[in-house]
Amino acid sequence: MKNSSAEIEQASTWPPAHNKRQAILNAAADVFAEQGYAGASIDAIAARAGVSRQTIYNQLGDKDNLFKVVVTEITERSTAGFFRVLDTFPVAPKDIEKELTEFSVRLLRKAICDPSGRWLRKLVETEGVRFPQLFETWKEYGPGKKYPAVAARLAQLAHAGYLELDDPALAARQFIALLAMDLRIDQQLGRQTPDEEIEQMAANATRTFLRAFGKR
Amino acid sequence: MKNSSAEIEQASTWPPAHNKRQAILNAAADVFAEQGYAGASIDAIAARAGVSRQTIYNQLGDKDNLFKVVVTEITERSTAGFFRVLDTFPVAPKDIEKELTEFSVRLLRKAICDPSGRWLRKLVETEGVRFPQLFETWKEYGPGKKYPAVAARLAQLAHAGYLELDDPALAARQFIALLAMDLRIDQQLGRQTPDEEIEQMAANATRTFLRAFGKR
DNA sequence: GACGAATTGGACAATTGTGTCCAAAATTAT
DNA sequence: ATAATTTTGGACACAATTGTCCAATTCGTC
Missing domain, CATH: 1.10.10.60 (Homeodomain-like)
Known part of the structure; x- marks a missing residue:
């Protein structure tokens, strides 16, 4: 029903x-x-x-196995979606602020429309202590693969002269942090973040990020 | 025992x-x-x-009431600690990067040594859906009071000519996001973040924040 | 030392959940 | 149609948990 x-x-x-x-x-x-x-x-x-x-x-x-299968399944689904979006990262942008903002919107939207990511994070936070091996698996696929991938893209942009970075890995974590910032609060509830707000969040994050690392 | x-x-x-x-x-x-x-x-x-x-x-x-009491108790404890640290926010710094970093260290350390904040966040995330009224209470005391307080301090610094801010509220959220960034991952586990890393985190966040908003 | 209050530990019924078994029904392939 | 496989729903034993009751005990106070 x-x-x-x-x-x-x-x-x-x-x-x-x-x-x-x-x-x-x-x-x-x-x-x-x-x-x-x-x-x-x-x-x-x-x-x-x-x-x-x-x-x-x-x-x-049994319940234990069901849980494990759910988490691995969702992990794969989530990372797949992430990398699909990451492939649209701007490489040689004419207007870097505009294109980076648009990319950020895509990233946020994927993180929202596909609730897998949220569920997964919540599950890991809640049950990570009780399923340590699970926590490791997640860390390997989540922070372990996503952050380096973003860092590589940023380093690429820096090498092309768009950014001034001394630590791409750090910059990647900060970029994601700025992006996800406002999302977390909304998301923890069931709140469906409206489109304008997503664009606002992407714009805010990108703007501050470029203020810090954009070539002037 | x-x-x-x-x-x-x-x-x-x-x-x-x-x-x-x-x-x-x-x-x-x-x-x-x-x-x-x-x-x-x-x-x-x-x-x-x-x-x-x-x-x-x-x-x-009963269990329900116990849970409610725990959350309200910890909420108060946590906010009290936060505001005690916030009182040490630099007002007229000689070296803004240095003093803001030191403040950040204090803030992070309080957030760590006093695990109340972590427990609380986790509880709210986990059980927020099932105790909606509780979620509201937390939101009122957490984001509702802490962020504006930080925003006010930042606005003060901007007014004194240390920063260039067009949106103090946004800057406050971003500052906290940059600070807490690396902490979350460690903290969700039981990992006791070593002192050097805390200082590193504070330095990273402050540096990026000032690159974005510091007066040049 | 004696009194009153709080604490303890153990027993209890009621509820809820897990995991299994099985025969009847539905679904799918032959 | 018929045979094989899956699904169903209900019954079951077993364990864990909640919340209550109560007599024995400990604790702090006077």
Whole structure:
């Protein structure tokens, strides 16, 4: 009924059980993020996925394993989306402020439209202590790969004479921090950040970043 | 035994039961933060506080109420500490970079040594959806009072000719974002950030902030 | 030392959740 | 159509948790 993932169950004459599996994983991600590991009951997940409890145990084993699968799955989904956006990073911009702002908008929008990232961060924050190995995996895929990638792009811009950077890695972290800043507060609630605000956030971050590191 | 709050129970010929109450609140804060609301069992809290379960029910009622008391208590403790540090904000610095960095170190250190802030943030993130009224309270005391206070100090510095600001409120958020940036990752784990790194973080943030907004 | 208050520990019912088993039903492929 | 596989829903044992009750004990005070 109120199953938001139901539309995915089209006629898929494909991997036998993969649409139900997907429905389960989506539902599980939601419930885990909302209720925490302990608070998430298998029944709640089953209900939201529109599946019987038994099917979950059949396909994914016990709660621990379900949780691990959810996190790895979402990690992959999230990083894939991130790198797709990163490919649109401006290389030889005519108007650097304009193009960097537009890139920032794309980045923020991806981070919003695809809630995976948010769920994931929340899950890791909440359950990281109890699943240390999971925390490591996330750190490897999250900060471990995303920040260097951004740093490389920034270094490229610096090398092309657009920026003055002595520490690209630091600049990358600061750029992301400035971008995500206002998003966090909104996002922790269910608040759907309106488009104008996203553009405002991107503009603010880019402007300050360029004030600090732009060639003058 | 391994009760880290036990030392507080000195000879206090004072409010009859207030040291035990404190022990309970401290333990509850820890357990709630580690395990989430659902995962935190009263028994676990009682054990960590070194009291019997019954005592918790006697003094603080049921789990819901205990949680509320913990959050309000910690909110007050945290904001108090913050404003005590904010009073050391440089007003007429000789070397602005130096003095602003030192202030940043104090701010970060307070945010670390007093784990209340971290616990609180985590609790709000985890349980904010389930306790909406609580979320509002936190937002009122957290972002609602801290950011404007910082903005006012920055505006003061700008007025005194040290900074070039068009939007103090925005600058305040960005300053805090730059400061807290690297802290979050460390902190979510139990990692005790070493002193040199704190100073490094403060220096990085201040340097970038002044590159963007310092009068040249 | 004796009194009153708080604390303790243990037992208790009620609820909730996990993970398993299984026979009936639905779905899919042959 | 028929056979194979998956899904379903309900029942079940088992464990954990909440919140309450109460007698025995400890604690601080007078």
